[in-house]
Amino acid sequence: MVSNPCSILVIIMISKLYFPSLFFFFSVIFSEAQNRNSASSSNSVENEYLFPGTGFFIKNRKPYDKIEAKVWFKEAYDLEKEQKESKSLKLYEKFSKRRSDVEVSIDGRTYQIGPESLFRAAKIRESKGDWSKSFEHLRLIAEAYTSYNFEVVAESLMRVAERLAQEKLPRKWGVIPRFRSGIQDRSRLNEIAGLARGPRFAPRALMALAEISIKDEKNEEAVDALDRLVNLYPENYLGEKAYFLLAMIYKNKVAGPSYDQGATLKALNFFEDYLILYAEAPLQSPHENGADYQKRLDETKERKANAEKGRKEMREVLAASKVELGAYVEKFGKYYLTRWRELGNGPSIHFYNEAITTAPESTAAREAEQKIANLRAADE
Numbered sequence: 001m002v003s004n005p006c007s008i009l010v011i012i013m014i015s016k017l018y019f020p021s022l023f024f025f026f027s028v029i030f031s032e033a034q035n036r037n038s039a040s041s042s043n044s045v046e047n048e049y050l051f052p053g054t055g056f057f058i059k060n061r062k063p064y065d066k067i068e069a070k071v072w073f074k075e076a077y078d079l080e081k082e083q084k085e086s087k088s089l090k091l092y093e094k095f096s097k098r099r100s101d102v103e104v105s106i107d108g109r110t111y112q113i114g115p116e117s118l119f120r121a122a123k124i125r126e127s128k129g130d131w132s133k134s135f136e137h138l139r140l141i142a143e144a145y146t147s148y149n150f151e152v153v154a155e156s157l158m159r160v161a162e163r164l165a166q167e168k169l170p171r172k173w174g175v176i177p178r179f180r181s182g183i184q185d186r187s188r189l190n191e192i193a194g195l196a197r198g199p200r201f202a203p204r205a206l207m208a209l210a211e212i213s214i215k216d217e218k219n220e221e222a223v224d225a226l227d228r229l230v231n232l233y234p235e236n237y238l239g240e241k242a243y244f245l246l247a248m249i250y251k252n253k254v255a256g257p258s259y260d261q262g263a264t265l266k267a268l269n270f271f272e273d274y275l276i277l278y279a280e281a282p283l284q285s286p287h288e289n290g291a292d293y294q295k296r297l298d299e300t301k302e303r304k305a306n307a308e309k310g311r312k313e314m315r316e317v318l319a320a321s322k323v324e325l326g327a328y329v330e331k332f333g334k335y336y337l338t339r340w341r342e343l344g345n346g347p348s349i350h351f352y353n354e355a356i357t358t359a360p361e362s363t364a365a366r367e368a369e370q371k372i373a374n375l376r377a378a379d380e
Contacts, residue, residue: 050099050140050143050144051096051097051098051099051140051144052096052097053097053098054097054098060098061098061099062098063098063099063100063101064094064095064098064099064100064102066100066102069095069100069102069113069114070102070104070113072091072094072095072117073091073092073104073111073113073116073117074104074106075091076088076089076091076092076117076120077106079091080120080124085124085127085128088120088124089121089124089125091117092117092118092120092121092124093117093121093137094117095113095114095117095118095121096118096121096136096137096140099114099144099145100113100114100117101113101114102114112145112147112148114144114145115141115144115145115148118137118138118140118141118145119137119138119141119148119152119153119156121137122134122135122137122138122141122156122160123156125137126160126163131160131163131164132164132184134160135157135160135161135164135188138153138156138157138160139157139191139195141153142154142157142195143195151200154192154195154196154200154201155201157192157195157201158192158201158204158205158208161185161188161189161192161205161208162208164184164185164188165185165188165189165208165212185212186209186212186213186216186218186221189205189206189208189209189212190205190209190225192205193205193206193209193225193228199233199235199236200287202232202233203229203233203236203238203239204238206225206226206228206229206233206238207225207226207229207238207241207242209221209222209225210222210225210226210229210242210245211245213225214245214249219249219252219253222245222249223246223249226242226245226246226249227246229242230242230243230246236285237282237283237284237285237288237296239277239282240274240277240278240281240282240300240303241299241300241303243270243273243274243277243278244270244274244303244306244307246270247267247270247271247274247307247310248267248310250263250264250266250267250270251263251267251271251310251313251314253267254267254314254317256317257317257318257320257321257323257324257364258321258324261317261318261321264314264317264318264321265318267310267314268311268314268315268318271307271308271310271311271314272311274303274307275304275307275308275311278300278304281296281297281300281301312359315358315359315362316359316362316363316364318358318359319354319355319356319358319359319362319364319365319368320355320362320363320364322351322352322354322355322358322364322368323351323352323355323364323367323368323371325351326347326348326349326350326351326352326355326368326371327348327371329347329348329351330345330348330371330375333347333348344379345375345376345378345379348371348375349372349375352368352369352371352372353368353372355367355368356368356369
């Protein structure tokens with residue numbers, strides 16, 4: 001019996017399509033299951049999605065069982081008291097996967113299990129030198145448990161972020177070196193500025209972000225952070241330093257009198273604003289101790305002297321630029337100025353006068369005065 005060629009072709013095609021179709025079918029099932037799980041979770045607690053969840057194919061982000069959470073926390077608490085930090089850390093970090101709002105009373109104190117476990121895990125990680133993991137736990141507390149003691153969390157966030165950015169990173173397990181990432185350092189401080197609810201921590205985070213950005217030669221990021229500081233927290237004592245740093249950033253962009261003077265003008269404006277706004281150093285903040293305040297006064301005095309010097313330098317550069325413009329107009333103005341015969345030496349004298357007005361005591365001003373005298377003598 002001879003088989004129909006068409007029938008054979010159909011059988012072959014079915015066999016080739018069977019397995020891909022089966023794979024697609026199961027993919028749809030898993031996707032639908034995960035979507036249903038996501039929908040039900042979002043209806044319960046929105047902050048659950050700040051946690052990665054547990055499970056392999058389908059992530060479970062529902063809060064931990066109350067009894068189970070209490071057992072884990074009590075066991076971890078006892079292990080920590082016995083100085084068995086590694087074992088207690090393993091239990092505390094279970095709460096970095098799923099949230100828990102359960103409270104438990106131990107030794108006469110009441111603890112909110114979720115954030116307290118994360119805070120204790122962060123402290124252990126910091127003591128072990130794993131500062132980046134410590135920062136992640138603290139950030140999760142600030143985002144997911146808004147009723148927890150934010151002052152303590154924010155202070156720890158700043159401390160860990162500053163250590164990550166400034167101190168030598170401890171070796172992992174005492175052997176493997178850890179390497180600093182400027183991008184991650186700036187990202188952490190930017191997150192703190194966003195998480196902070198008030199003028200105590202956000203200005204400090206923005207200042208640290210600006211200083212690290214300057215160190216990493218990321219001037220645009222530094223300017224953005226400093227602008228946010230002076231505009232959002234104008235009464236904060238760090239505004240004084242922010243104005244000075246903005247002036248210095250633009251001063252360092254100045255290429256000389258022969259180039260565009262946009263940076264020169266901005267630097268000059270910031271130096272002048274600084275000297276006007278902060279003729280007296282800002283008063284002591286409630287969050288500063290006596291030693292920190294005295295240190296800031298000494299630094300402010302030094303910054304003020306540098307600001308006066310910087311203002312003088314910017315005026316001299318601007319005056320020299322005006323002299324160069326005047327000389328150019330004097331030499332080539334007749335080729336592009338309309339009514340140049342009627343105007344005569346007026347345009348070039350105008351630039352020379354601007355140079356004298358901008359920096360009367362500068363060398364450029366003396367040169368401008370000589371050029372004006374020469375032009376007027378020639379006109380006579």
